[in-house]
Amino acid sequence: MSQQTENKKGQVETTGHVWDGDLREYNNPLPRWWLWAFYVTIVFSVVYWILYPAWPYGDSYTKGISTVEYTVEGEDGQEKTVSEPWNTRALFTRDMQSSPSALAQQEWVGKVKDMSFEAIEQDPDTLQFAMSVGHVTFGDYCAACHGAGGQGKVGAYPNLADNAWLYGNSYETIVNKIHNGIQGMMPAQNVPEDTIDDLSKYVLSLSGNAEVSGEAASRGKQAFASCAGCHGANGKGNEALGAPNLTDAIWGVADVPGCGDDVGCKVDEINYVVNNGIQRQMPGFGDRLSETQIRMLAIYVRQLGGN
Amino acid sequence: MANNDDLSYNAEPLYAAREPIHPKAIHGRFRRFKNIVLLVAYGFFFLLPWIRWDRGVGPDQAVMFDIPSRRYYLFDLVIHPQDMFLLAGFLILAAWLLFFVTGLVGRAFCGYFCFQTLWTDLFMKVEALVQGDRNKRLRLEKQPWNVEKLTKKGLTVAIWTVIAFWTGFTFTSYWADAPQLFVDFFTGDAVKAAYITTGILTATTLIFAGFAREQVCIYMCPYARFQSVMFDKETLVVSYDAKRGEGEAGRAPLKQGLKTLEERHAQGVGDCIDCNLCVQVCPTGIDIRDGLQLECISCGLCIDACDEIMTKRGWPTGLIRYASELELETGEKPNLLKFRTIGYGLATFAATVLLLYGIFARAPADVSVQQVRQPLFTVMASGEIQNNYNVKINNKLQEELDFRLAVEGLPDAKVSVVGDFEGLSVPADSSRKFLVHVRARPESGVERKDLEFVLTEEDGRIEPLEHDATFVFR
Numbered sequence: 001m002s003q004q005t006e007n008k009k010g011q012v013e014t015t016g017h018v019w020d021g022d023l024r025e026y027n028n029p030l031p032r033w034w035l036w037a038f039y040v041t042i043v044f045s046v047v048y049w050i051l052y053p054a055w056p057y058g059d060s061y062t063k064g065i066s067t068v069e070y071t072v073e074g075e076d077g078q079e080k081t082v083s084e085p086w087n088t089r090a091l092f093t094r095d096m097q098s099s100p101s102a103l104a105q106q107e108w109v110g111k112v113k114d115m116s117f118e119a120i121e122q123d124p125d126t127l128q129f130a131m132s133v134g135h136v137t138f139g140d141y142c143a144a145c146h147g148a149g150g151q152g153k154v155g156a157y158p159n160l161a162d163n164a165w166l167y168g169n170s171y172e173t174i175v176n177k178i179h180n181g182i183q184g185m186m187p188a189q190n191v192p193e194d195t196i197d198d199l200s201k202y203v204l205s206l207s208g209n210a211e212v213s214g215e216a217a218s219r220g221k222q223a224f225a226s227c228a229g230c231h232g233a234n235g236k237g238n239e240a241l242g243a244p245n246l247t248d249a250i251w252g253v254a255d256v257p258g259c260g261d262d263v264g265c266k267v268d269e270i271n272y273v274v275n276n277g278i279q280r281q282m283p284g285f286g287d288r289l290s291e292t293q294i295r296m297l298a299i300y301v302r303q304l305g306g307n
Numbered sequence: 308m309a310n311n312d313d314l315s316y317n318a319e320p321l322y323a324a325r326e327p328i329h330p331k332a333i334h335g336r337f338r339r340f341k342n343i344v345l346l347v348a349y350g351f352f353f354l355l356p357w358i359r360w361d362r363g364v365g366p367d368q369a370v371m372f373d374i375p376s377r378r379y380y381l382f383d384l385v386i387h388p389q390d391m392f393l394l395a396g397f398l399i400l401a402a403w404l405l406f407f408v409t410g411l412v413g414r415a416f417c418g419y420f421c422f423q424t425l426w427t428d429l430f431m432k433v434e435a436l437v438q439g440d441r442n443k444r445l446r447l448e449k450q451p452w453n454v455e456k457l458t459k460k461g462l463t464v465a466i467w468t469v470i471a472f473w474t475g476f477t478f479t480s481y482w483a484d485a486p487q488l489f490v491d492f493f494t495g496d497a498v499k500a501a502y503i504t505t506g507i508l509t510a511t512t513l514i515f516a517g518f519a520r521e522q523v524c525i526y527m528c529p530y531a532r533f534q535s536v537m538f539d540k541e542t543l544v545v546s547y548d549a550k551r552g553e554g555e556a557g558r559a560p561l562k563q564g565l566k567t568l569e570e571r572h573a574q575g576v577g578d579c580i581d582c583n584l585c586v587q588v589c590p591t592g593i594d595i596r597d598g599l600q601l602e603c604i605s606c607g608l609c610i611d612a613c614d615e616i617m618t619k620r621g622w623p624t625g626l627i628r629y630a631s632e633l634e635l636e637t638g639e640k641p642n643l644l645k646f647r648t649i650g651y652g653l654a655t656f657a658a659t660v661l662l663l664y665g666i667f668a669r670a671p672a673d674v675s676v677q678q679v680r681q682p683l684f685t686v687m688a689s690g691e692i693q694n695n696y697n698v699k700i701n702n703k704l705q706e707e708l709d710f711r712l713a714v715e716g717l718p719d720a721k722v723s724v725v726g727d728f729e730g731l732s733v734p735a736d737s738s739r740k741f742l743v744h745v746r747a748r749p750e751s752g753v754e755r756k757d758l759e760f761v762l763t764e765e766d767g768r769i770e771p772l773e774h775d776a777t778f779v780f781r
Contacts, residue, residue, distance in 0.1 A: 015321070029323035031522060100375070121726050128740050131725070149681035161695075164688045249690035257686070303725040305685060305693065306744040 052086055070094040109133075113292045117171040120299060127299070134300025137293055141285060142301075150304045154255045156280075163305045164250045168239040174298040181284030184242055186230070188277035191223060199223040200270035201263075206235045206247045209256055210263050253278055325522060327448060328592035330431065331441040331584070335611025344419050345428060353477050356485040363705030364735040372482050378736070384666065385736065387703055389673075393665050400658035407651035409537040411643065412629065413544040417531065418606035423523050426474070426516035427590065430467055437463045441587060467517045468509070475508030521591040525602055535601075540633040541641040545605050547596045547627050548635060552579035558596075568622055578626055582616055585609035585627060595627055672702045672733070676760045676774040679742075684779045691721075693746045694778050698760065700731060701738040708733050708769065710762040712743065717756060717778055720747040730765060745778060755779045 013027040049055065052064040063085035070093045071079045084090040096102050108129045112120060120126050139148065146152050150160035158166060166184070167173050191199055202220025204210035212220060224235070230243035237245035244252060251257060254273045259265035285294065360369035360382060371380045379386035386393060408415050417424060438444045438459045450456045479501050480488050491497035492505070515523050524531050538544070552558055554577030561580050565571050568578065579596070586594045588609060591602045595609045613627040631641040679695035687693050702708045710731040714722045724731065725742040733739045745758070755777050762772040 027321065029321055031526060032322045032324045033519070033522065034526065035322045124726060124728065124732070124739055124741070127726050131742065132740075147681065149679060151682035151685065159685065161682055161685045162687055162693070245688070248688035249686055250688050303742060304695075305687070306723055306725070306746075 068094055070097055109292055112296055117295075117299065130296040130299045131303065133293070134296040134298075137289065137297050138300055141289065142297070145282070150301065152252070154251065154258070155253050158252055159250070160301050161304045162250055163307055164245065164248055164252075166237075166239070166242040166244055166252075169302055169307070171298055171302065174302055175294055177282070178289070178294050178297055178301075179284055179286035182242070182280075182282040184278060184280035184282070186243075186273070186278040189226065189274045191274055195219055195223045196271050196274060197267055199227075199274065200267045203227075203235070203246055203270055204256070204263075204266055207249060209266055326592065328521060328590065329441045329444040329448070330590045330592075330608070331587040331612075332435055333584075333588045333608055333611045333615065335608075335614055337607030337611050341419060341428065341606065341608075345425055348420070348425055349429075353473070356477060356480040364737075365705075366484055368484055370481060371484070374482060385703065385705075387701075389701070390665075390669060393662065396658065396662040396665055400655065400662055403651060403655040403658050406537055407648065407655045409534055410539075410542060410647050410651050413538065413542050414531075414534055414603070414605040417524065417534075417604040418545075421604075423515060423528070424590075424604060424606065426512060427520050429470065430516045430520075431590070433466050433470070434463055437466065464513075464517065467513055471509045471512035471516070472505070474512045475505040478508050479504045521602065521604075524591065524604055531601065531604075539647065541631045541643075541645060543629045543631055543641065544599055545595060545603060545607055545610060545627065546599065546630050546632070546635055547579075547585075548625070548630065549596070549598075550635070551577060552596065552626050553577040578617075578622060580616065580620075584612040584616055588612045599632070669703070671704050671769045672700065672708060672772060674701070674760070674762055674772040674774050675699045676776045678776055678779075684781065687746060690749070691746045692749050692778075692780050693744055696743045696745065696760070696776060697740060698731075698743050698774075699738060699740045700733045700762065700772070702733040702735065704735060704769070706735050706768070709765040710772070711765060713761045713763065714743075714745055714758055715761060716758040717745065717747045720745050720778075722746075731762065747778065747780075749780050753780055 014024040015027045017025050049062065050064065051066045053061055054064065055062045066086040067083045068086055068090035069081055069083045070090060072082050074080045108126070111126050112130050112133075115123070115126065120130055138146075138150070142150075145157040146160055147157070152159035152161075163169075165173075167177060167182070198212070198216045198220035200220075201210050201212040202217060202224055205212050205217070205220075224231075228235075230241050231237055231246055232243070235246040237243045244250075254266075254269035256266050256269055259269065289297070355370045356368065358369035359367050360380075361367060362380070362383070362385075365376075365378060365380055365385065366373060368380065369382050373380060377388050405416060434444065438447055447456055447459060476489075476492065482504075483497075483501065488497055488501060492501060519527075554572070555575035557577065558579035558581045559565055559571070559576045560582070565574070565576055571578065585596070586592075586609075588611070589595070590606060590608065591604060593600055593602045595603065607629075610627050610629070614624040617624045617626055633639055634641055675698075677697045677699075679697060683694070685693045685695075698712070700708075700710065710733070712722065712724065712731055714720060721744075723744045723746075725744070728741070731739070731741055743760075758776045758778050760774045760776055764771070
């Protein structure tokens with residue numbers, strides 16, 4: 001307060017403290033409730049220590065008596081409730097199971113589970129939900145190889161953002177492949193030294209990447225006969241085997257576009273693949289992801305590049 | 308040693324109990340104004356949540372702050388999270404208005420509009436109704452705790468608690484559907500936050516307005532402290548005209564030989580008859596005759612009290628009045644059109660105009676187009692280049708909007724929306740995100756081209772939405 005408290009004689013009160021012989025401190029009493037508010041904070045802290053984790057001792061700490069309950073799946077497959085002393089990890093688990101936003105999410109997950117892929121595509125909101133969850137799941141499980149946006153890596157991991165599908169793009173196939181994984185393999189070919197360049201040039205010509213004619217072309221075409229078993233006589237590939245279409249603009253293993261206009265470089269790229277074959281493996285995710293997660297992942301992946 | 312006479316040490320405690328203040332009821336201009344403000348403010352506060360409002364989508368409550376769905380409903384105005392600058396604008400306006408008013412007429416907010424003042428005022432009225440006016444209350448205070456005191460004090464606190472609860476509940480009902488909340492609250496079905504909010508506000512209202520009162524203004528309120536920097540010598544404050552009241556020989560009670568102004572002036576005695584009524588009516592328990600004080604909330608009740616006495620004596624009123632420090636010193640009327648008031652006034656006006664413009668110029672819908680950056684472009688089987696774009700359309704209207712998407716800047720591009728939607732429909736008051744593929748033939752030597760996404764509403768209900776983007780070839 002602005003005025004010094006005066007006692008009855010009109011004198012100013014001091015606290016009685018004296019410094020340097022003549023410095024005194026005026027006494028402006030605090031309101032008593034303020035003191036009580038201070039005591040209340042002390043009581044509060046004691047209550048807090050009893051309820052929540054507080055004091056360290058040894059290599060442990062007081063756990064407090066408040067608890068957090070959440071459900072886990074037991075070994076027998078039955079859900080059971082677990083009660084733990086209050087901690088933020090248990091809180092997080094509980095919120096992921098029963099908070100309003102978790103329940104709202106579960107409702108959407110239920111929709112994705114029950115609806116057909118065609119129906120989901122027709123419903124903008126469910127599609128948006130599936131794409132969002134799919135995107136996050138992709139980031140967690142797939143992006144390590146296929147890249148954050150599914151762009152893959154030439155020579156190693158297939159590009160999922162384009163519209164070429166080694167095994168076809170039906171939802172059933174995509175779900176199956178995510179669930180079970182894929183063994184991608186092309187055996188190394190034993191092509192004679194004098195024909196391999198012609199073969200590669202012929203392969204390049206299928207997609208307009210090189211021009212061959214006359215004898216070279218017929219030698220190449222002849223050598224291609226051993227490739228046709230998988231890639232087809234016209235080089236269009238075979239989805240059942242995962243043999244790529246060689247007539248389109250996409251190069252998944254041989255980095256032909258990286259060569260620019262250098263035909264020799266392109267030929268070398270193809271030669272390498274023909275001589276060494278391809279050995280690729282994608283693990284199955286059926287034991288790590290739920291069926292609904294895989295469904296959402298399939299929707300996301302299929303829509304990345306369009307048709 | 309210094310002279311000790313004026314500094315005494317006696318074992319007074321460092322803590323002092325609050326002296327209960329029992330203001331006397333008074334009538335007058337300022338009391339009437341305070342009553343009107345009380346009625347109007349309470350009318351708004353307590354009734355607003357119960358007004359129903361018909362809107363296409365959303366709750367049928369006129370004023371509702373819907374946190375879970377992130378919408379503030381104010382009659383026909385729906386405020387979305389991206390309109391939050393309006394809230395900032397409103398706060399800026401409130402601040403400037405406060406500075407303006409404080410610079411002009413002092414702590415008018417404290418005295419007439421602050422909720423602490425309003426609720427304290429109401430609680431004091433309850434107190435007066437149950438326990439009687441000042442003298443009866445003082446007597447009751449001194450009584451031992453007998454049946455009468457217990458009954459009266461108990462009844463007062465009971466009524467306070469009901470008011471405090473209804474205050475807390477009303478506040479909570481701004482955040483939920485009021486009638487539904489009312490039912491849920493008493494059947495135990497309301498959300499935990501509703502009980503916590505109501506509980507805290509019931510407790511604080513009861514404690515602050517019933518028991519702490521002026522202590523809140525003196526010890527807790529930061530506004531009371533920082534207002535003094537907005538005062539100057541020309542600010543109107545509730546003040547005691549000491550020159551007139553004290554004269555040369557000081558104030559003196561009415562007694563033989565000092566009954567008329569002439570007699571008093573002849574002896575140099577001032578006009579103040581020391582009746583103490585101004586002290587008795589003061590809700591913060593100060594003596595305004597000591598001059599401008601931190602505790603004064605500028606409620607004007609002492610003006611009413613003094614005017615009443617002066618009128619009874621037939622003397623001119625205004626011994627206590629709104630006057631500036633300068634006026635009391637020199638008798639000059641304050642110049643209200645000073646730089647500070649004009650400046651604050653202009654700022655208030657500008658903030659109001661900008662806020663209104665912000666409200667009326669809000670776009671009914673907006674779109675954002677973000678290119679998917681990883682990968683920036685993809686070669687398709689046909690050799691075409693594809694870029695992907697996340698198109699998010701936000702519809703703030705109360706009706707569904709249907710858009711047609713056109714991409715300008717690449718004449719031969721193929722545009723497809725994931726899900727193969729023909730039109731992009733966005734339901735009322737919500738937003739949707741679409742993934743759009745744009746496919747174009749590579750052009751030699753061209754690395755990128757500028758695009759424009761144009762969304763035309765089918766029925767022309769709103770202007771077409773436009774957004775720039777870039778197409779990357781390589």
